[in-house]
Amino acid sequence: MTAPMPQYPELPDNALIVLIGASGAGKTTLASTWPASQVLSLDGLRGVISDDPGCQDATGDAADVLKLILERRMARKLNTVIDATNLEQPVRVDLVMAAKRHGMPTIAVIVATPLSLCIARQDGRPDNRRVPEDTVRTQHKAMVHSVQSLRAEGFNETFFVGGLNRLEPYLRRLSEARSADLGLDGGDGLGDLLLVRRVFGPEILPLWQWKDGSDVAGGDRVAEIRLGQLYLTLALRTDVDGEGDYGFDVMVPCPFDPECGGYAWAPAWSIGCLHRALTGQLDNHEDIVCTVHGSFDDVDQEADDHAAQALEAARG
Numbered sequence: 001m002t003a004p005m006p007q008y009p010e011l012p013d014n015a016l017i018v019l020i021g022a023s024g025a026g027k028t029t030l031a032s033t034w035p036a037s038q039v040l041s042l043d044g045l046r047g048v049i050s051d052d053p054g055c056q057d058a059t060g061d062a063a064d065v066l067k068l069i070l071e072r073r074m075a076r077k078l079n080t081v082i083d084a085t086n087l088e089q090p091v092r093v094d095l096v097m098a099a100k101r102h103g104m105p106t107i108a109v110i111v112a113t114p115l116s117l118c119i120a121r122q123d124g125r126p127d128n129r130r131v132p133e134d135t136v137r138t139q140h141k142a143m144v145h146s147v148q149s150l151r152a153e154g155f156n157e158t159f160f161v162g163g164l165n166r167l168e169p170y171l172r173r174l175s176e177a178r179s180a181d182l183g184l185d186g187g188d189g190l191g192d193l194l195l196v197r198r199v200f201g202p203e204i205l206p207l208w209q210w211k212d213g214s215d216v217a218g219g220d221r222v223a224e225i226r227l228g229q230l231y232l233t234l235a236l237r238t239d240v241d242g243e244g245d246y247g248f249d250v251m252v253p254c255p256f257d258p259e260c261g262g263y264a265w266a267p268a269w270s271i272g273c274l275h276r277a278l279t280g281q282l283d284n285h286e287d288i289v290c291t292v293h294g295s296f297d298d299v300d301q302e303a304d305d306h307a308a309q310a311l312e313a314a315r316g
């Protein structure tokens, strides 16, 4: 028997939730436990405005956009999470006022990660996202200081992240998405597209079209990735290694005869293989198998056999 889950406070279904913490405290990870459409990230909006989430010059513009979106979301009474380091107190007050104008509850969540960890986490970041140590120190101090003042700023409630259960809603949402992918929710599910997504990534799915009825792959399932005039043809193989493993081949020109009437296939293990196939970089790949000519080994063997026969005949 497992221990009963401790009782955690329930957040309102719809509120303004402001995450408070220094750079490196883990606000973005915490924010990802809410659906992406509910999160307003200052870094993210800097990226939208300037193509560079680390562009400090874009902070003012990003904050303007953030306030505008928040205002419209609050008018719709939608749950909204603010992921922004170092939000100046007046900006924070503006956000709270916007929520209050629309009768929405306001909640501060303090991400009180130890300073040493916030500083250590800067190391793994790209240059333009790395915050100098003294700035992180200042932010951390501001976080500690704000614990006292958040109520006075108008927040209805403040929580420390350790007092909340965000893991359960996060896992629930992932689990629901997974069930839908698998068709366990009564829907169609992704079927063979699950394998497509695993091998080539989710971004390829909108271009992916099964070509059921096509016989170019010897009865195996055929698909096409097409954008305008350009396309690749793929085959779903159900026994790539003789042990029943599934995988894909991509159609390439026959390397043995440009006039070949067969179909030549090269293994496609990743999205990189598809790019190489499209740009001709797989055209002489050693693993190509043609339905007429076979593999490079077969062609070499045949050439050897001819040579041996010729030698034999010459000796004759």
Ligand SMILES: [Zn+2]
Pocket (backbone or CB within 6 Å): 254, 255, 256, 257, 260, 261, 262, 263, 264, 290, 291, 292, 293, 294
């Ligand atoms: Zn061929």
